[in-house]
Amino acid sequence: MSEPTANPATPALNTRRQALLEIIVSDYIETAAPVSSQQLARRYELRVSPATIRNDMAELEEMGYISRPHTSAGGVPSDPGYRFYVERAGQRNRLPRHFQERVRDAIDFDEADPAAWARSAARVLASAVHNLAIATTVKRAIARVKQVQIVHLHDREALLVVVMQDAQLRQRIIHLGSDTPQDELTQVANRLNQLIGGMSTAELRTLWDSGAVGGHLVTTALTETIRILSDEERKETRERYLNGLGHMLSQPEFQSGKSAQDAAEVLDDDSITRIFDESPRPAEVRVVIGQESHDEHLRPYSVVYATYGAPDGATGVIGTMGPTRMDYTRSMSSVRYLAAFLSELVQALEPSPQWQ
């Protein structure tokens, strides 16, 4: 592992070599074939001869930015080469054609369902970047209850519905001491709502400990509410939506060489969710290239992702995964745009942060 950092630390690359490296990376991203000095000279207006380019490429190779499949082959970017490219060109805005329209058509605010939004977002993103896309629903670090409802099912069973602060719903079966009419259940729920509306798990626990709430049914409902909220905080309850594995597998790297099975296994377990756990700050698009990943299974791939949601509120993650030879500028632009779009929707669902 030679570790050239793409930063000032490294012995400076003269301007022409920097430009050359960028061209090499972007050409390889486009063609998926090792790029040779002659092709570079022919296809781009470099005003130098192939021999000069060869010299420069030898230098780039020595510094670890590119490597060669074999001695007599062209250059292929290595992870630091992609990193250089991302730092240099990553901020450019390169949304796919009609991307905004496609997003607006696919995602309907009035559905009010973060799960539906996430599913559509994953679909749009996948088809935009031609790779696998992942979107999760949102979740708050600190769960608060907004309102509860108790619905009679039959005999001595009822459904406890909890509406959370971020407008997400959770449900659970509760067992009643006796068959209780719906009217009474509604009353209990209303009384409970007066008490606990807006409370966090901790506050609910305090209330419970104080014993201030009486009645068997109320206690049961409160207990289960606490359980739901603490599950919410403890477990990863975000729903994940995946789309576009087919797009990803159509990339040439999977035709020969890379194993489609490995890629599929990444989806079956929770690797991807794990990398998402280290969520970046909202509005920051994070790029993890190949070996940079902490997760061994993800090493052969790159991931571009961002957090979306309300600041200090409910947050989810949206991102894309593909071979390290992925279109970083396009991916970053698309992810950035979608994250912002979803953030708006989610923020419209809950009170603005000042209210708390």
Added chain:
Amino acid sequence: MSEPTANPATPALNTRRQALLEIIVSDYIETAAPVSSQQLARRYELRVSPATIRNDMAELEEMGYISRPHTSAGGVPSDPGYRFYVERAGQRNRLPRHFQERVRDAIDFDEADPAAWARSAARVLASAVHNLAIATTVKRAIARVKQVQIVHLHDREALLVVVMQDAQLRQRIIHLGSDTPQDELTQVANRLNQLIGGMSTAELRTLWDSGAVGGHLVTTALTETIRILSDEERKETRERYLNGLGHMLSQPEFQSGKSAQDAAEVLDDDSITRIFDESPRPAEVRVVIGQESHDEHLRPYSVVYATYGAPDGATGVIGTMGPTRMDYTRSMSSVRYLAAFLSELVQALEPSPQWQ
């Protein structure tokens, strides 16, 4: 396309040949290698010589039950061969080890969440059959509302929560004429519940047309409720959970030959859901083998699936997909068991059918 039906119509296969065909299919399912006459003679107590087996196999080939990759190779079952096998051995119960325990451990009734059940069911099934598993949530052909709730979000927006007869939840944003306190919203919801509890879409529409409900807010809530229910009936709102693509791609047919990309694309679009639309009666496990499928994309695969849920009530589908060389007895047993298990859970959520 020669079309031998596996039924009495076909010129009778003598008993030995039937037994032989079953052995060939099951051996091929196990080993994934063309089965030869010598191996059959060696590994099974057939009490006849390889030459005789060759004669029988020639007959089986002529009748379309098996085919050969090339002239000097063993036999592999063709679709009608698998069909014969399924009809003959399909009813045998061959659950994987500890399957029941695994199911019970993975699926928690108290969660009361059909989505969570479906997700867990897909996971268990996938690992049991070593193939892709799909489970959907449930949906009623005729939606009924059980209860609604209106939750104030902020300013002039509120969340309409609809609890359906089968205990599923739906939500939608509604825009209020003016900023209305939660108390009032709760009252409106309670009034509305008196009126509409248990109603179907048609009944709600009649009510709406009658103009018997007054008040702007009530009307809005009613309108949106109708919209939710009719969406429910019109659209495919079942959530699909997939698991085990990695298992499926680890099957030898994908190592060389079959395209993993094609398989992945089947998942990205909705082919599978389409085959599920022709739901079998509950408790019937349906098997679609290769070319038998109406859907072109599914032709290279087999699908084993069953409907689960309450009779005349909410139903969902669970099934597995894999190469035509899949373990049908195991798949059918597992699907049958899981469908029955899920049915119990779903039925416990809603009033027994007589009540309606």
Added chain:
DNA sequence: AGTTAGCACTTGAGCGAGCCGACTGCTAAT
């Protein structure tokens, strides 16, 4: 009739040789 032994024949898989084309690395000239 049905079954079996024996044997010639077919075929895919694996292996190595050899050729071709693409590209580099190096040297020497500008």
Added chain:
DNA sequence: ATTAGCAGTCGGCTCGCTCAAGTGCTAACT
């Protein structure tokens, strides 16, 4: 510092070969 020219390297491809597995057929047997 750049460039032309050229020898050298290497992967990919094709061809031909051999080998092992397994069949299809014929003739003998029960």
